[in-house]
Amino acid sequence: MNPIFKKTLVSGLTLAMVLGGTSAALADGKDKGRDDKRGNDHRSEQARNWGDSKPGQKNNKLKLSFDDLKGSDVEWAARYIASLASKQVFEGYEDGTFQPRKTITRIEAITAAVRLMGLRDQAESDAAKQANLNFSDANKIKEKYGWAVGYVSVALQNDLFTETDAAVQPDKEADRLWATTLLVKALKLQDEAKSKMNAKLPFKDAGKIPAGSVGYVAVALERGLIDGYEDNTFRPNQQVTRAELAALLDRTGSQLPDNTAYKGTVTGPVTTNMLSVKASNNETISVEMDGSAYVFRNGVRVAPSQLVAGDQVLVRTYGGKIIFVEVTKMAGDNGQSVDFVVTGTLNGYTLNSQGSLATISINQNVSGGGVQTAVYNVAQNVYISGDVSLLTAGRSIELRGKQQSVHTVIIR
Secondary structure (H helix, E strand, O other): OOHHHHHHHHHHHHHHHHHOOOOOOOOOOOOOOOOOOOOOOOHHHHHHOOOOOEOOEOOOOOOOOOOOOOOOOOHHHHHHHHHHHHOOOOOOOOOOOOOOOOEOEHHHHHHHHHHHOOOHHHHOOHHHHOOOOOOOOHHHHHHHOHHHHHHHHHHHHOOOOOOOOOOOOOOOEOEHHHHHHHHHHHOOOHHHHHOOOOOOOOOOOHHHOOHHHHHHHHHHHHOOOOOOOOOOOOOOOOEOEHHHHHHHHHHHHOOOOOOOEEEEEEOOOOEOOEEEEEOOOOOEEEEEEEEEEEEEEOOEEEOHHHOOOOOEEEEEEEOOEEEEEEEEEOHHHHOOOOOEEEEEEEEEEEEOOOOOEEEEEEEEEOOOOOEEEEEEEEEEEEEEEOOHHHOOOOOEEEEEEEOOEEEEEEEO
């Protein structure tokens, strides 16, 4: 493996904790702190709670944060979980937990994918619930997962299964390859995946990925849905935890139409619990914030009072109140003058004694087919746009700066 690539991946874990506490989707690669319990864990009851406390009904109160998201191995997923909960892809378990380290089953993942695609109402309609399922384990699904019949039917109609799938296997724990393929299909990128079946994947265990799945993994990598592990492996057969799937789902959801949110620019500080946002049509909307609203800014959860005029935000409401705010671009980035803008792929970076970016190097294509590497100093107050856990070698990035010092890093 390329030494720089390895160094960057390892450093990226440190950087992720320093800058945002996030982690690569499906690339944690650590079992420390896992409390999974194997065997009979009443999956039929728990599976329905992947998306709702009661099948077919939506909660009157959405829960966006969970008490069991403790520990560095799962805390990185809090932002992804809050985002998905805010659009009712799931709301956790009836006891108020999320159980992030528990592995997930196929029926749970299918349910989440259908909801992510905005098809929840269709899946929970009477017509879908009464659908005839032509799978060999249809009777098991109807008896043990009656609430999920509609989800399986809608998933089938939307090509989330293959033509050769004879059974759903609802109790089977989802592995990385299966989950990756499922979400690429949710993005309707099957044709793109088929065109990339001859791609050369960068993982040293690429030989363990079936030839017919290579294109799906290639698309997921290019779309930024997944990353590899520190040792440059993909581990296709490794089971997926709920926290890991949350990250994959949220990254997938960011590339789907989102009718649950509106975007705009904050016009001023939150006063009397009201947030005012100006939309692209210059209309200003003022909405009350829920007392437990989840606000995500600069890589961490913050108080609503830390939102400032000029922040570009994505906002979701529920029951007439704001429940989720994500700052997609901070106000400070707008006011910075730019002397240079360079684009290319990340070669590597170094950290200072405080664990912050010190330098960053970028590879750029030059005329004649060559590659030129440039190294830039990084400003102390650098702004990073995008998921910092994706800041790994080969990632497409854009650097903006002044006086040969980078003040903005945009992760593509």
